[in-house]
Structure formats: structure tokens, C-alpha cells
Amino acid sequence: MPVISYIDAVTQALQEEMQRDEKVFVLGEDVGVRGGVFRATDGLYKEFGAERVIDTPLTESAIAGVAIGASVYGMRPVAEMQFADFIMPAYNQIVSEAAKMRYRSNNTWYCPLVIRAPYGGGVHGALYHSQSVEKLFAGVPGLKIVMPSTPYDVKGLLKSAIRDEDPVLFLEHKRCYRLIKGEVPTEDYTVPIGEAEVKREGDDVTVISYGLTLHFALKAAEELEKEGISVHVLDLRTIIPLDKEAILEATVKTGKVLIVHEDNLTGGFGGEVSALISENAFFELDAPIRRLAGPDVPAMPYSPPLEKEFMLNPEKVKTAIRELAEF
Amino acid sequence: MGSEESVMETSRHEALGLSDDQVLEMYRTMLLARKIDERMWLLNRAGKIPFVISCQGQEATQVGAAFALDREKDWLCPYYRDLGMMLVFGQTAKDQMLSAFARAEEPNSAGRQMPGHYGDKRFRVISGSSPVTTQLLHAVGVALAGKMEKKDFVSLTSFGEGSSNQGDFHEGLNFAGVHNLPVIFMCENNKYAISVPIEKQLAGGSVAARGQGYGMPGISVDGNDPLEVYEAVRDAAARARKGEGPTLIEATAYRLVPHSSDDDDRTYREMGEVEEARKKDSLVQFKKYLEDVGILSTESGAELEREIGHIVDEATEYAEQAPYPDPSETYTHVYAE
The missing domain is CATH 3.40.50.970 (Thiamin diphosphate (ThDP)-binding fold, Pyr/PP domains)
Structure with missing residues (x-):
């Protein structure tokens, strides 16, 4: 391929x-x-x-x-x-x-x-x-x-x-x-809208993400494996319509959920995912749901240290996963 | 040459290629629109329907324009006052009353939208919304599709003069001008955007003049004269079909009633001004024209009024008895099912 x-x-x-x-x-x-x-x-x-x-x-x-x-x-x-x-x-x-x-x-x-x-x-x-x-x-x-x-x-x-x-x-x-x-195959294929996909299987902490931050989660998961933390990574792929079953399944898998997106924290889509889990899988949780997101500032600044501060990266994701794993 | 001694002189409508039957049908449709509209106000004031938005004062523009189009293939993106246009394209008095009563059978939206928010696939009328001017771009999109598919239909979109200030007006005219698309932009200038008069709406004083900036003819017509509007739209449609691009038409009339049933126009305009405008009411003027050319008599005019009265009565009774949509309909048709 x-x-x-x-x-x-x-x-x-x-x-x-x-x-x-x-x-x-x-x-x-x-x-x-x-x-x-x-x-x-x-x-x-x-x-x-x-x-x-x-x-x-x-x-x-x-x-x-x-x-x-x-x-x-x-x-x-x-x-x-x-x-x-x-x-x-x-x-x-x-x-x-x-x-x-x-x-x-x-x-x-x-x-x-x-x-x-x-x-x-x-x-x-x-x-x-x-x-x-x-x-x-x-x-x-x-x-x-x-x-x-x-x-x-x-x-x-x-x-x-x-x-x-x-x-x-x-x-x-x-x-x-x-x-x-x-x-990517050369022959015609489609991926259905509205279906999330498990991009990595794991047992300790579930990370739910999409877009660039999904790759940060995969990178973090790879590195944390060496520390003995097994990370389950769900790629939403489509946020509307939302694959609710996949989210709940991924939640049950580990009982600890980290939601990661680059959009601002407040009003960001992570809040919706978090509410869905709280309403439907509260008793499956072994730790509070955690969100890691862009900060609540108007937008991303230009100067490199400021941009870096705004952006998420594998390190930030790793830290958040580790904290959840240790909870 | 005085008109009395020139019985052989061609009448205005004949000069436009319109038969006596056609102009009588135009008048009939204008009158039907007016009578439906008046009945809706009564129903609203009687507490039977929640809302009315009117065509009164703009019937000549709407009916004249729609008569100039091909009702078998042209597309409409109208706005919320275009009752006259909808009747020409095929909707009925019953359809209007079903919409006024928000009944399930209502053809625009099955009771989801307010009255006046037209949309009807049977007649190629694209569903409209309440944020003004958005429909202009849809008409441009339809015209673009028609050009790509090598069809010879035109799309007509209508809007108020207030809408000529919105970004979508300028974006739409410019897009149509650049791509030379078969669109007719018809401004129904009724001199008020709710309470704000044209002096406070239109820098430069003319909507038609704005066409020049987008490389298209901008034509001003008397919106109280259905024949003048007919001629302008007919010519614009012919240009469009020949691949000569879009036209902007400004048909100026007067909004004879408040903006809507929730408005009180006494708070911002003199009632004397409204009375003056009523003297130029297209229904009065066109009726006189038809009488002058011998198409309508006192008797046939009265008979027509009676006939339309019956139609409106029947439509009202039917709609009032018709069922509401089932509450479960709230959840349907969000996406393809």
C-alpha cells in the first residue's frame, strides 16, 4: 500500500x-x-x-x-x-x-x-x-x-x-x-461518518481525542508503555454525529478517561464527551474525568514561546496520563 | 393622440404580448394575494393565528415578476412577503391558510416555519429563512448549477431594500457578475425596513444604481405597475437565457401595513403618508387600467371579488379544521433518514 x-x-x-x-x-x-x-x-x-x-x-x-x-x-x-x-x-x-x-x-x-x-x-x-x-x-x-x-x-x-x-x-x-x-489503498474505499476508532489498545487509561492531538496521545502512549502504563486511545474521527457507544466502551475498558483537544477548554467538545460519560458510565469510573485542552485565551499567539505554551504536545499529554494512572 | 379617439391603438399589455386573459389573471392573482393577506390580519386580531407578515402594497411587483418567468423551469428564492409570487408559481389560498394556522399539511415546512417562509419543491422554490438576504446566494448557486449543467432556466431572488445593505447582497451580485450567471435580483423596495425609512437605509438613494458596481444593468421600475415590472423581468430573463448574465431590478412600491402583526407603524410614520400611498395602490390602479381598456366591468369586478371571497373563506375553514403536526414530528428530518 x-x-x-x-x-x-x-x-x-x-x-x-x-x-x-x-x-x-x-x-x-x-x-x-x-x-x-x-x-x-x-x-x-x-x-x-x-x-x-x-x-x-x-x-x-x-x-x-x-x-x-x-x-x-x-x-x-x-x-x-x-x-x-x-x-x-x-x-x-x-x-x-x-x-x-x-x-x-x-x-x-x-x-x-x-x-x-x-x-x-x-x-x-x-x-x-x-x-x-x-x-x-x-x-x-x-x-x-x-x-x-x-x-x-x-x-x-x-x-x-x-x-x-x-x-x-x-x-x-x-x-x-x-x-x-x-x-492508503489505491482502490476505492470509504470510512463511515459517525464511527470512532480505537487506534491503540490499552488497559490503564483511556485517551479520547481527534486530529493532531490524537497523534500526541499515540506518541505519549508509546513512551508510557516503557513505564508500564498501558494506554487505550480512541480517535473520535467524527464529532457530530458522535459515536457514543465507542466512547462508553472505551471508558469501561480502563475506568480512567482523559479527553484531549486543541480547541479551548471552556465550551470545547471535551465537555460534551465528559457529560456523556458522567451520565452513562459514572459507576465505571475509577477517577474523575480529566480534560486537557487549549487554554481559555482568545487565540494562539505568534511568538514561538507563546505558541508553544498554547499548543499541546506529547509531553503534556504524557503528564496528564501519568497523573490519571497514579490516581 | 387622445385615447378616446384611438380605439385602434395597441394597449400597453398588448404591446407587451400579453393577452386580455393574461392581464385579467394577473389582476385576479393580485387580488387573491391581497384578500388572503387581509384575512390573515383579521384572524390574527381575532387570536386565531399567531403571526402575519404581509405582501400588501407589493402585489403588482410580485405578480408582474412571476408572470414574466417560465413557471415550468425557472427557480425562485423569494423572501417572506412574496405571497403574490407564490400564487403565480402554483401555491393556493389553502396552502397559505394552512401555513397561517401552522398545520401539518402546510406545504412550505409542515408547520415548522412561520408564515411567509416559502419553499416548495413542486414549483422549484427553495426554502427561505428569517435572517434576511441569505437567499440571494442560493439563487446564485442555483444559477451556477444551471450554467454548469447547460440548462436554460433562470433563478429569481427577491428581497427588501434593507437587504441591499447586507454583505450577502454585495457578495451575491459580485459573484453572479464575475461568473456571468443567469440570475435576476429583484429588490422590492417598500420604503421601510421595519421602522427605518430609505433615507436612513440607502446611501446614494438607489438600490438599482448598485448594479453598476457589479457589472450588471440596474433597472428602476414602478413597483405599483405590474406591466412595468413584467417587462423588466421578462427582458432580464431573456438576457439571462442568452448568456448575458445577471440583472438587478428595483421595483419601488410602498408597504401599506405594519412590518408584521407584532409591529405598530404609528410609532414611526404618519398615517397621512400611508393614505397617500393607498391612492397609488396597485390594486386600485390596475383595476382602473383593466376597466379603461374594457377588460373588467363594474359587474365582473364585483363578481371576481365575490369569487375570491369564497376561495378565501373555504381556505380558512379548511385550514382551521386541519390537524396540527404530531409532536413526534419535532424530531424528524434533522438528517437524511
């Missing part, structure tokens, strides 16, 4: 889906001739032309709103927000329109569209090229939110998202783009 990078998995999924279905098209800022500022749409313009790889004006609300209109008509648009930080002007279209279209029309109109957005820090992106935005959308029924961590999941989930009948927010951690590589 070929080994490819996380961003190549994005490109391959887009390319193969566009080859498979003529209704699939891409739109966004710089996605065409330039192939995207991260090169996620590299080569698509050459293969599919300006009509299906559309360089839009610099207008996030229109990128989302036009994609909504086209999807309601019956197309399969994949809209790119250049950075998740810039999704805010499109918030009204995504939340008031895309998420509610099916419900408000009593199932007669719906929006099969994907909105891709690179999120997350650790790339010297400062306040406005580093944010995690999932908590802003997680409480909006009608949307699906996918946050893969590996190239295999990226490709399989992006294909599922494009084929899905509802709007999917597909959040790609930009630090993962070239850092994370993995085996």
Missing part, C-alpha cells in the same frame, strides 16, 4: 470523487490555478477545468451560500474555506441555512455539500491562522463535523462526506498536512 501524506489524501479523495461523479465540483479562494494555498486542490484545475474548480471572489459567505444553492439544486459542491479562522463570515449561511434546510422544508430540500477548512495551530499562524472552530458548530444539529487524524481516514471520510446527503464540515488539521503520513 502506498504511503501518502494527510494533504495528499485530501487531494486524492477530491480527484477520485470528481472523476466518479460529474456533479462534484470544488470552489473557494485560490483553489483553481494556484491549487490552493496549502496545495490541497493541486492538479484539479488542470484535470477538470475552470468550470469545476472554481476560483471564487474573496467572499466566504458567498462560497458557502453559493455552494448551498448549488447543492439544493442537486450538485455536490466541495467548498474550501482557506483557513477555518475565516469561516466566521460564512457562519450565518452554514448555521441558519445549510444546517436547517432539510428540517425547515420538512425533508423536501436538503444540502449535500462539504465545507473543508484547515484548522489548528503549530504552524506559526498566530491568532488568525491557528484556531480550532469545532465548538462553534458542534451544537448545531443538521451539520455533521468530521475531524480525521490519519491519511487513511482523511481519504475515506472525505469520500463519505461528498457522498453524504447532508452538509458536512470537514476540518483538516493543517499541522497534519505534511507531518502525518500513512498507508
Whole structure:
């Protein structure tokens, strides 16, 4: 199986889906001739032309709103927000329109569209090229939110998202783009939306995470094995719809749960996971649920020591796991 | 040449290629919209329905525009006042009353949305929301899809003049202009955005003039004249179908009633101003036109009013008796099932 990078998995999924279905098209800022500022749409313009790889004006609300209109008509648009930080002007279209279209029309109109957005820090992106935005959308029924961590999941989930009948927010951690590589089959496959995956089996502490911090958890687990701490790692992969059974199973496995995400602690998705466990598996717990998350400051600063302080890393995850293990 | 001695002179509607039957149907639809709307206010004041948002004063614009489109293939992204447009495209008085009473059978949303939030797949009307101007971008998206699929339909989206200040207006016009899309942007300027008059809404004083900045014609028409609106929309649709791109139309009329049943317009405008506007009411003016050209008589006009009265009565009675949605419907259709 070929080994490819996380961003190549994005490109391959887009390319193969566009080859498979003529209704699939891409739109966004710089996605065409330039192939995207991260090169996620590299080569698509050459293969599919300006009509299906559309360089839009610099207008996030229109990128989302036009994609909504086209999807309601019956197309399969994949809209790119250049950075998740810039999704805010499109918030009204995504939340008031895309998420509610099916419900408000009593199932007669719906929006099969994907909105891709690179999120997350650790790339010297400062306040406005580093944010995690999932908590802003997680409480909006009608949307699906996918946050893969590996190239295999990226490709399989992006294909599922494009084929899905509802709007999917597909959040790609930009630090993962070239850092994370993995085996990806050449033949067509999909990964179902709404299914978490155990990425490592263990007995002492369960870590629940997604995106870049999932890799920090795996790294921490590998190192802690040498100390005799066995870590169970669950990758949520999709946060809406949430794989509740997998979370509860992973909780029961060890009785100690650490939830890790880069989004801010307060209002972050970890609170939802924690509440789910408390309500459904309280008597399975051997320690209080622990959350490790981005600090409650407005966004990630630019200067390296400040960025480093904000970011999580394997060391911080290791410390938190160790504390839980010793509880 | 005076009109008295020129009986052979072509009438305005004939010059537009409209038959006597067609203009009579336009008037009939305008009148139906008005009567439905008036009945809703009565029902609201009687405590029978929670909310009304009106088309009154804008019927000519809505009906004239919709008549100029192809009702078999064109798409609509209307806003919450477009009752007249919906009736032309195929919804009925019964549909409106079912919506007013929030009944399960209501076609826009099965009672999920407030009245006026139109959406009807049968007639290619995309469901709308309450945050204004969002629908413009959907119309642009439909037009983009049509162009990609090499179809020859147009999409028409309508909105108030207040909406011409929203970002989505500017983003939508610009996107359609850049990609030369078959969209008609029709502003129904009724001179008020709830309480705020156009003087406080529109720098430059004109919505139509904003078209120039986005590389499209910006056309001003009398929104009280259904024939003038018809002509402008017909021409815009022809341009769009020929691949000549979008058009912005500003049809100016007047909102004859408060913003909604929860508003009191006496708190921000003189009632004398409303009375003046009523003299230019399209229903009065168009009726006179039809009488002048001999299409409508006092008798046939009265008969039409009676007929429409019956339709509205029947629709009201039907809707009032119709069942509400089952509470379990609260949980359906969040996602594909």
C-alpha cells in the first residue's frame, strides 16, 4: 500500500470523487490555478477545468451560500474555506441555512455539500491562522463535523462526506498536512461518518481525542508503555454525529478517561464527551474525568514561546496520563 | 393622440404580448394575494393565528415578476412577503391558510416555519429563512448549477431594500457578475425596513444604481405597475437565457401595513403618508387600467371579488379544521433518514 501524506489524501479523495461523479465540483479562494494555498486542490484545475474548480471572489459567505444553492439544486459542491479562522463570515449561511434546510422544508430540500477548512495551530499562524472552530458548530444539529487524524481516514471520510446527503464540515488539521503520513489503498474505499476508532489498545487509561492531538496521545502512549502504563486511545474521527457507544466502551475498558483537544477548554467538545460519560458510565469510573485542552485565551499567539505554551504536545499529554494512572 | 379617439391603438399589455386573459389573471392573482393577506390580519386580531407578515402594497411587483418567468423551469428564492409570487408559481389560498394556522399539511415546512417562509419543491422554490438576504446566494448557486449543467432556466431572488445593505447582497451580485450567471435580483423596495425609512437605509438613494458596481444593468421600475415590472423581468430573463448574465431590478412600491402583526407603524410614520400611498395602490390602479381598456366591468369586478371571497373563506375553514403536526414530528428530518 502506498504511503501518502494527510494533504495528499485530501487531494486524492477530491480527484477520485470528481472523476466518479460529474456533479462534484470544488470552489473557494485560490483553489483553481494556484491549487490552493496549502496545495490541497493541486492538479484539479488542470484535470477538470475552470468550470469545476472554481476560483471564487474573496467572499466566504458567498462560497458557502453559493455552494448551498448549488447543492439544493442537486450538485455536490466541495467548498474550501482557506483557513477555518475565516469561516466566521460564512457562519450565518452554514448555521441558519445549510444546517436547517432539510428540517425547515420538512425533508423536501436538503444540502449535500462539504465545507473543508484547515484548522489548528503549530504552524506559526498566530491568532488568525491557528484556531480550532469545532465548538462553534458542534451544537448545531443538521451539520455533521468530521475531524480525521490519519491519511487513511482523511481519504475515506472525505469520500463519505461528498457522498453524504447532508452538509458536512470537514476540518483538516493543517499541522497534519505534511507531518502525518500513512498507508492508503489505491482502490476505492470509504470510512463511515459517525464511527470512532480505537487506534491503540490499552488497559490503564483511556485517551479520547481527534486530529493532531490524537497523534500526541499515540506518541505519549508509546513512551508510557516503557513505564508500564498501558494506554487505550480512541480517535473520535467524527464529532457530530458522535459515536457514543465507542466512547462508553472505551471508558469501561480502563475506568480512567482523559479527553484531549486543541480547541479551548471552556465550551470545547471535551465537555460534551465528559457529560456523556458522567451520565452513562459514572459507576465505571475509577477517577474523575480529566480534560486537557487549549487554554481559555482568545487565540494562539505568534511568538514561538507563546505558541508553544498554547499548543499541546506529547509531553503534556504524557503528564496528564501519568497523573490519571497514579490516581 | 387622445385615447378616446384611438380605439385602434395597441394597449400597453398588448404591446407587451400579453393577452386580455393574461392581464385579467394577473389582476385576479393580485387580488387573491391581497384578500388572503387581509384575512390573515383579521384572524390574527381575532387570536386565531399567531403571526402575519404581509405582501400588501407589493402585489403588482410580485405578480408582474412571476408572470414574466417560465413557471415550468425557472427557480425562485423569494423572501417572506412574496405571497403574490407564490400564487403565480402554483401555491393556493389553502396552502397559505394552512401555513397561517401552522398545520401539518402546510406545504412550505409542515408547520415548522412561520408564515411567509416559502419553499416548495413542486414549483422549484427553495426554502427561505428569517435572517434576511441569505437567499440571494442560493439563487446564485442555483444559477451556477444551471450554467454548469447547460440548462436554460433562470433563478429569481427577491428581497427588501434593507437587504441591499447586507454583505450577502454585495457578495451575491459580485459573484453572479464575475461568473456571468443567469440570475435576476429583484429588490422590492417598500420604503421601510421595519421602522427605518430609505433615507436612513440607502446611501446614494438607489438600490438599482448598485448594479453598476457589479457589472450588471440596474433597472428602476414602478413597483405599483405590474406591466412595468413584467417587462423588466421578462427582458432580464431573456438576457439571462442568452448568456448575458445577471440583472438587478428595483421595483419601488410602498408597504401599506405594519412590518408584521407584532409591529405598530404609528410609532414611526404618519398615517397621512400611508393614505397617500393607498391612492397609488396597485390594486386600485390596475383595476382602473383593466376597466379603461374594457377588460373588467363594474359587474365582473364585483363578481371576481365575490369569487375570491369564497376561495378565501373555504381556505380558512379548511385550514382551521386541519390537524396540527404530531409532536413526534419535532424530531424528524434533522438528517437524511
